[in-house]
Amino acid sequence: MIRKIALLVAVLALLSFGFAASAQDMVDWTCGTVDSNTDAAITITGWEGPGEVDKFLLAFDEFFEAYYPNAEQVLNTGVAWSDYWTTLPAQLAGGAEIDMAWMHISRNDTFASNGWLLNLDSYLEACPIPGWPDLFVESMRDAFNYQGSQYAIPYDFATVGVYVNTDLFEEAGLDLPDENTTFEEFQELAIALTQDTDGDGETDIYGVSNLASPGAGAGGLYWIIKSFGGELYNEDITGSELNTPEAIAAIQWVADMIWEHGAHPTADAVAASGFGGEFFFANGKSAMHFALNDAASRMWELIGDSFTWSVVPTPRGSAGHFNNAGGSAFSIPASAAHPDLSYELIRYTLSNPDHLCRTATMGAALVSQMEFHDCAAPDDAPYADVYHDVFSVVGGRDAIFPAYHPRFQEWSSSVWVANMDLLWTGEERDAAVAVQRVHDQTNEMLGG
Amino acid sequence: MATWQTTKDSLLGQKQTKLLMDALVYVVLTVVGIIFIMPFAWMVANSFKDIRGIYKFPPEFIPEVWHFENYTEAWTATHFDIGFLNSALVAAAVVLGQLVTASLAGYSFARLRYPGRDKIFLLYISLMMVPFTVLLIPLYIQMRAFGWVSTLQAVIVPFLFTPWGTFMMRQFMVTLPRELEDAARIDGCGFFRTYWLIILPLTKPALATLAIFTFVNTWNSYQWPLIVLAKPKVKTLPLLLASFQNQSAMRTPWHLIMAASTFVVVPVLIAFVVGQKYYVRGIVTTGIKGGG
Numbered sequence: 037m038i039r040k041i042a043l044l045v046a047v048l049a050l051l052s053f054g055f056a057a058s059a060q061d062m063v064d065w066t067c068g069t070v071d072s073n074t075d076a077a078i079t080i081t082g083w084e085g086p087g088e089v090d091k092f093l094l095a096f097d098e099f100f101e102a103y104y105p106n107a108e109q110v111l112n113t114g115v116a117w118s119d120y121w122t123t124l125p126a127q128l129a130g131g132a133e134i135d136m137a138w139m140h141i142s143r144n145d146t147f148a149s150n151g152w153l154l155n156l157d158s159y160l161e162a163c164p165i166p167g168w169p170d171l172f173v174e175s176m177r178d179a180f181n182y183q184g185s186q187y188a189i190p191y192d193f194a195t196v197g198v199y200v201n202t203d204l205f206e207e208a209g210l211d212l213p214d215e216n217t218t219f220e221e222f223q224e225l226a227i228a229l230t231q232d233t234d235g236d237g238e239t240d241i242y243g244v245s246n247l248a249s250p251g252a253g254a255g256g257l258y259w260i261i262k263s264f265g266g267e268l269y270n271e272d273i274t275g276s277e278l279n280t281p282e283a284i285a286a287i288q289w290v291a292d293m294i295w296e297h298g299a300h301p302t303a304d305a306v307a308a309s310g311f312g313g314e315f316f317f318a319n320g321k322s323a324m325h326f327a328l329n330d331a332a333s334r335m336w337e338l339i340g341d342s343f344t345w346s347v348v349p350t351p352r353g354s355a356g357h358f359n360n361a362g363g364s365a366f367s368i369p370a371s372a373a374h375p376d377l378s379y380e381l382i383r384y385t386l387s388n389p390d391h392l393c394r395t396a397t398m399g400a401a402l403v404s405q406m407e408f409h410d411c412a413a414p415d416d417a418p419y420a421d422v423y424h425d426v427f428s429v430v431g432g433r434d435a436i437f438p439a440y441h442p443r444f445q446e447w448s449s450s451v452w453v454a455n456m457d458l459l460w461t462g463e464e465r466d467a468a469v470a471v472q473r474v475h476d477q478t479n480e481m482l483g484g
Numbered sequence: 485m486a487t488w489q490t491t492k493d494s495l496l497g498q499k500q501t502k503l504l505m506d507a508l509v510y511v512v513l514t515v516v517g518i519i520f521i522m523p524f525a526w527m528v529a530n531s532f533k534d535i536r537g538i539y540k541f542p543p544e545f546i547p548e549v550w551h552f553e554n555y556t557e558a559w560t561a562t563h564f565d566i567g568f569l570n571s572a573l574v575a576a577a578v579v580l581g582q583l584v585t586a587s588l589a590g591y592s593f594a595r596l597r598y599p600g601r602d603k604i605f606l607l608y609i610s611l612m613m614v615p616f617t618v619l620l621i622p623l624y625i626q627m628r629a630f631g632w633v634s635t636l637q638a639v640i641v642p643f644l645f646t647p648w649g650t651f652m653m654r655q656f657m658v659t660l661p662r663e664l665e666d667a668a669r670i671d672g673c674g675f676f677r678t679y680w681l682i683i684l685p686l687t688k689p690a691l692a693t694l695a696i697f698t699f700v701n702t703w704n705s706y707q708w709p710l711i712v713l714a715k716p717k718v719k720t721l722p723l724l725l726a727s728f729q730n731q732s733a734m735r736t737p738w739h740l741i742m743a744a745s746t747f748v749v750v751p752v753l754i755a756f757v758v759g760q761k762y763y764v765r766g767i768v769t770t771g772i773k774g775g776g
Contacts, residue, residue, distance in 0.1 A: 079714060085727040086561040087737065110634070112714035114562070114727025123711050130624030132633070134714075311539065314734045319541040327734075334735050338539050400735055 065384045066103050067163035069376045076374045077108040078381070081124065082138030085114030091398035092191075095385040103384075107377065121445075128152045131371050136378040139188040139367040141179035142255065142440050147367070148182035149442040154368040156186045159379045165189065166387045171405050175435045176363040188365035189382050190404040195431030196259065196350055196360040199317055199325040199335060203343040204229055204241065213324075215349035215357055215430050219263065219289055222351040226299040229323035243299035245322035246313030247290050250303050250457045253448045258438040259360040261286040263353025269482070273441045276478035278471050282355070288467035291459045303461050314338070317345075326350070328362060329412075329427035330400035332419055339418075347419050349430045361435030363404065402428055443481070451477045524749075531555070531742035538738050554743040558728075561740060563716055564747075567724045572751075574639050574720060575702040581644035582698045583691055589645075590653025590687075591679050595665065605654065611647045620711060627712055634715040639708060649694045656690035657683060689762065696759035703752055721748045 066072070080096070082089065093111070100107050112134075115123055124137060125147075139147065147153050160168065168189075169177050176190035200212055208229055213222055226243025233240040248257060254268060261268065266283025269276060277283070293300040301309075301316055309315040317325035318338035327335075332347065339345060350359050366382045368375050385395075386404060396403045396411035403409070406428070413423035438444070455473040458464035526545075530538050531554055533547045558564070593605040623642060624633075632638040660683065668678045684691075706722040713719050725744050730736040756763060 081714065083731055085730065088730060088735070110715050112716075114724075115710065116726040116729040117731040119707075119710055119726065126620050126624060126711050130621050131628060132624070132714075309541075312733060315539060315541070318539050321541065328732070330732060331734055334535075338536055340536060400732075 065099065065380065065388065067159075067376065067380055067383075069163075070104070070374075070380065072104060073106055074104055074377070075106045075108070076104075076377055077110050078135045078374050078377055079110040079112065079133060080136045081112040081115060081120075081127075081134050083113075083115050083117045083120040084138065088400065089113045091395045092385060095388070095391050095395065096381065098391065099381055099384045103380070104377070125150075125152070128369055128371060132369075133371055133373040134369045135372040135374045136381065137367050137369055139180065139365045141176070141363050141365075141437060142253075142444065144180050144188055144365070144367075145182050145440055145442045146445060148185075148187040152370055153187040154370050154372065154375055156189065156368065156379070160186060163379070163383065165383045167405055167407075168387070171407055173363070173402075173404055173406055173432060173435075175361050175432075175437070176365070176404050179363060179437065179440070180365045180367075188367035189386055190363050190365040191386055192363050192399060192401040193404055193432070193435075194328040194330050194362045194401040195427050195435050196326055196328055197347040197426045197431060198350060199327055199331070199345060199347055201317065201320060201323045201343055201345050203345075204320070204323040212346070213348050213351060215352060217351045219260075219351045219353055223289065223293065223297070223299070226293060226324060227297050230297070230299045239298055239301075240321065242301050242316060242322040243297075244293060244324045244326070245301055245316040246326045247293060247300055248456075248460050249306055249313070250460045251453055252456070252460070254438050254452045254456075255362070256360060257287065257290065259350065259358040259436055260290065260353070262358045262436055263351070263355055264289070265353070265355035268438055269441075269478070273439055274482050276475040276482070278478065279468075279475040284468050284471050286353075287456075287459070287471060291465060291467050294460070295462060295465050328360075329402060329423070329431070332413070332417070332423065333400055336417055336419070345418060347422055347426045349426050357430075357434045358436050359431045359434045361431070361437050363401075365404075406432070447478065447481055451481060527742050528746055530739065531746045533739055533742075535737065535739050538742075551739065554739050555747065558740040558744040559747070562724045562727055563719065564721070564724055564744070566717055567719055567721045570636060570718060571703055571721045574636055574705075575699050577636075577640045578643045578702045579695050579698045581640070582646045582649050583695060585645050586649030586653045586694060587684060587687060587691065588679070589650040590655075590657050591683055593650065593654040594657035595683075596675065609647045609651045612651070616707070620708070623708075624711060632712075634713055634718055636718055638712040639705070639720070642708075643702065646694075646698070649698065652694060653687065653690055656687055660686055689765065692759055693762040693765055696755060696763050699755050700752055703755075 070076075084092070093113075096109055100109060120138070121143060124134075127134060128147075129152075139153070144153075172190060173193045176193050177186075180186060180188040180190055198213065202212065205212055210225060210228060213225060217225075222244075229241065229243040230239060231241040232238060258268060261278075261283050264282045264286035266280050266286050267277040268283075290300075294302055301313065301322070306313060306315075313322070313325060314327065314331065314335065316322035318335060320343050329347075335345070350357070366386065368378045368382070372378055386392075389407075392403055392405055392408045393411040396408045397414070399412075402412050409424055409428040409432075412428075413420045417423070441447075451474055455470050455477070459467060459470045464470050529545050529547065532550045532552065534549070534551050534554075537544065537547055537549075537551075589608075593601060593608075627633050627638045630637075632641075664682055664686070665678055668682045673681065704722060705720070706726070709720050709723055710726075713723065725741070725748055728737055728741045728744065
């Protein structure tokens with residue numbers, strides 16, 4: 037009897053596995069609204085250039101070859117990141133027939149509110165994307181949702197971790213930080229690891245790098261402000277909430293790392309390097325380095341065998357553990373000539389399991405579908421054993437980002453950067469002064 | 485004897501002082517020259533390093549290992565062959581076009597007499613004050629209406645006319661002696677023959693200056709081509725060069741950018757070396773370093 041039940045269970049299991057597999061195989065990657073003989077030329081624009089864009093180009097080629105062999109791809113990829121955000125609005129304002137455009141969480145609301153992007157709700161309803169919404173990273177799904185409507189489908193996901201030079205920790209006899217390390221403990225570690233190795237009075241090894249620098253936007257510090265219990269704006273984004281003791285303490289913690297403890301390179305030291313904070317970590321001149329997961333592969337290339345290193349989660353604040361998240365998506369401009377075809381292309385590229393692992397392996401960031409986060413780190417990478425936990429599990433769980441409202445970029449450059457740079461250049465050492473200026477000007481701008 | 489000796493000493497002293505001053509000037513010029521050439525030399529040196537070599541501290545000027553493959557890798561990473569052709573075609577067309585239109589307009593404003601000539605000239609050169617950014621969207625809409633988006637016409641035709649070039653040609657032509665024109669008229673030349681046979685040959689230095697400036701500006705032109713040229717087959721070199729930049733500066737392949745920048749800058753360098761005196765003369769004549 038037991039044997040019969042076991043056999044039945046096995047048969048049922050096999051059948052269900054077979055059904056699941058065939059259901060997957062049977063996903064129709066077209067939505068039935070575009071003629072398979074179409075000779076449409078679909079224009080695609082994005083900032084990723086040679087190398088980084090290849091993972092998507094492979095998927096695009098496969099899609100068109102399989103379903104629309106007569107259609108033409110007009111690829112305008114590799115537009116430099118900073119130029120992309122001036123070029124695309126000019127093109128869209130001029131009525132350019134762009135069918136698919138790269139979008140970023142920091143710009144989605146601005147583009148959506150200007151009416152430049154197509155609302156994708158009806159598409160998602162009529163021809164759902166396999167795995168949507170459950171298998172996609174929740175914070176990224178939300179990031180491209182403006183006023184309750186989806187305007188872009190996320191393709192990647194990046195979170196911040198701490199890159200650690202384990203040799204320097206070993207030499208100093210210190211334990212690596214983990215997700216329970218507090219900001220106070222983290223600061224003590226940074227101070228302990230800061231060294232003047234040749235005794236000339238100049239710092240040779242900094243405890244930490246890449247926390248803040250002139251020109252840095254609010255996104256990079258928001259998770260620290262939240263960890264201390266602070267906030268940038270009020271709930272309906274009509275005013276600032278930055279002048280609280282918690283937010284001020286968070287920003288002071290960063291400023292103190294530079295000016296009070298000398299544990300972080302100054303803006304002048306970073307400028308003299310000719311690069312960013314990564315220059316210090318890659319050359320063994322900083323013990324801990326804050327960076328997104330997409331920096332890992334390049335860090336590996338730069339460091340080689342010079343020293344041993346790994347990645348650990350960000351520190352924990354009194355208000356909890358938080359992590360800065362970023363990500364990008366594919367959107368369809370409102371002036372697209374072939375929106376239906378674009379939607380099918382996006383749907384295929386971001387949810388076909390046949391190539392998502394390849395996409396994850398070829399890309400620097402994590403893909404937007406959580407099931408494929410395991411594919412991201414090569415087995416022989418120095419960070420292979422911890423990458424998934426630090427950036428996907430812990431990073432994904434605690435991922436936050438500022439409210440990227442439609443006027444965020446304008447606010448960021450004219451209010452945040454203009455005032456916070458005083459702290460990062462050393463013109464002002466008291467965070468409360470800089471914060472009060474940001475607070476007042478934010479209220480003035482947002483009408484609070 | 486003593487007087488002769490004193491004169492000789494004085495001459496020798498003057499000669500030595502002059503020699504010393506010349507040496508000092510040469511030393512200063514050499515140092516300034518080295519400072520100016522350093523970024524270029526650094527670019528070339530970095531074009532032969534791998535990414536690790538570029539980030540290395542302390543930095544090394546001479547690469548430890550020479551990575552010549554950076555050049556082939558950069559060349560094949562995108563369509564540089566097509567980019568060179570496009571840039572050359574656009575630069576040649578715009579240079580030729582501006583030489584024709586600016587010299588004709590300059591001749592008209594300098595020599596012909598008609599009502600409102602100076603007012604029209606003032607109005608025309610006042611266009612130099614309009615920032616190009618203001619024109620981007622209207623011009624894009626116009627190109628769309630003509631069906632010229634992603635065609636080379638879009639980066640050639642709007643730039644065939646140049647207020648700055650017209651201004652320069654006019655300023656040069658007003659300095660030419662009127663007697664030459666009068667002699668041509670007496671010999672039976674009309675306006676166009678006078679322009680073609682008398683004025684144009686005398687205007688060669690100004691034409692060369694305009695050609696050099698226009699070539700360099702067109703070759704380096706970035707913002708407008710970036711907006712209007714979407715198809716890979718029509719992209720010009722600056723667009724291809726910028727495509728190497730990554731969202732994160734850290735992931736940018738600086739070694740390939742340096743290699744690509746080196747071969748992209750060569751034609752401009754040749755143009756500058758060949759027409760150096762005209763380039764300098766242009767700045768001296770107009771007080772402007774290149775026009776729109």
